[in-house]
Amino acid sequence: MTAPQPNPDETKNEATMIASILAGQTQLFHELIRPHERAVYRMALSYMKNEADAEDVAQEAFLKAFRNLSTFRAEAKFSTWLISITLNEARNRLRRNATMPTDSIDATPEEGGTVTPALLRDWREVPSEALERAEVKQMLQRAVASLPEIYRCVFVLRDMEDLSVNETAEALCISVPSVKVRLHRARLMLQKQLVPELKSVSTTKRRWFSWS
Amino acid sequence: MVIECKHVWDYISDYLDGTLSAEERETVQRHLEHCELCSAILDSTRNVIILTADDRVFELPAGFSDRLHARLDEELLNSNSS
Numbered sequence: 001m002t003a004p005q006p007n008p009d010e011t012k013n014e015a016t017m018i019a020s021i022l023a024g025q026t027q028l029f030h031e032l033i034r035p036h037e038r039a040v041y042r043m044a045l046s047y048m049k050n051e052a053d054a055e056d057v058a059q060e061a062f063l064k065a066f067r068n069l070s071t072f073r074a075e076a077k078f079s080t081w082l083i084s085i086t087l088n089e090a091r092n093r094l095r096r097n098a099t100m101p102t103d104s105i106d107a108t109p110e111e112g113g114t115v116t117p118a119l120l121r122d123w124r125e126v127p128s129e130a131l132e133r134a135e136v137k138q139m140l141q142r143a144v145a146s147l148p149e150i151y152r153c154v155f156v157l158r159d160m161e162d163l164s165v166n167e168t169a170e171a172l173c174i175s176v177p178s179v180k181v182r183l184h185r186a187r188l189m190l191q192k193q194l195v196p197e198l199k200s201v202s203t204t205k206r207r208w209f210s211w212s
Numbered sequence: 213m214v215i216e217c218k219h220v221w222d223y224i225s226d227y228l229d230g231t232l233s234a235e236e237r238e239t240v241q242r243h244l245e246h247c248e249l250c251s252a253i254l255d256s257t258r259n260v261i262i263l264t265a266d267d268r269v270f271e272l273p274a275g276f277s278d279r280l281h282a283r284l285d286e287e288l289l290n291s292n293s294s
């Protein structure tokens with residue numbers, strides 16, 4: 001839950017690669033984006049809700065990144081820049097799809113009121129091995145996808161992609177206090193939805209290790 | 213200082229991120245020591261975040277990278293020839 005320190009070598013390496021790409025060694029673009037494929041795809045998937053559209057959005061985002069690479073400012077973080085391109089691409093796509101319900105795009109509930117977490121007296125840790133089960137994985141995917149957009153994108157960037165509060169604010173063009181409030185709400189919303197679901201899985205299966 | 217459960221919930225996110233002031237942190241900690249409700253909420257929230265953030269939850273579809281780099285290759289070739 002604490003973002004890892006950016007690796008200065010990595011950043012320097014990225015800057016060098018970008019300069020080389022802009023100077024004509026375009027093949028280096030493959031290498032440049034490899035570490036970011038998963039982050040871009042996850043961001044796209046949390047918006048598009050199906051794998052085919054998410055993949056399409058991710059591809060478009062990488063193509064746009066290549067075409068616009070000369071506009072990338074060196075003082076920004078490449079990953080943050082990529083994420084905001086992905087976000088725009090996903091939002092545009094959802095707007096263009098007239099048949100898609102737009103409630104999750106524009107008419108999002110603003111911050112107000114409080115989120116009450118699921119109340120419980122004791123919690124038995126669900127180990128990460130539980131993710132080997134498709135039903136648990138889907139449960140988590142559904143929970144993230146069902147968050148209202150303003151909470152979902154903050155949660156994805158902060159907790160899934162490990163962006164800092166400032167980077168998240170920059171990528172989403174919102175204030176730092178908004179990031180904090182929305183993240184808090186997103187986390188409690190997920191707790192509220194997932195605790196009863198995870199509990200029912202863990203009591204019916206009793207032991208996480210006995211699966212396979 | 214004694215606080216109610218409801219107020220402890222407001223601090224959960226900052227508590228997990230380690231961004232509370234020393235004073236707030238101590239207040240929350242003292243509450244957690246005797247409140248099993250808030251302790252369970254905190255533990256489950258932490259657990260839910262760790263599970264959701266796991267790379268295995270949103271895995272890349274099979275062949276994603278190959279398709280992406282093939283499409284990029286077309287683009288790179290076009291940009292070189294222009």
Ligand SMILES: [Zn+2]
Pocket residue numbers: 216217218220243247248249250251
């Ligand atoms: Zn309490």
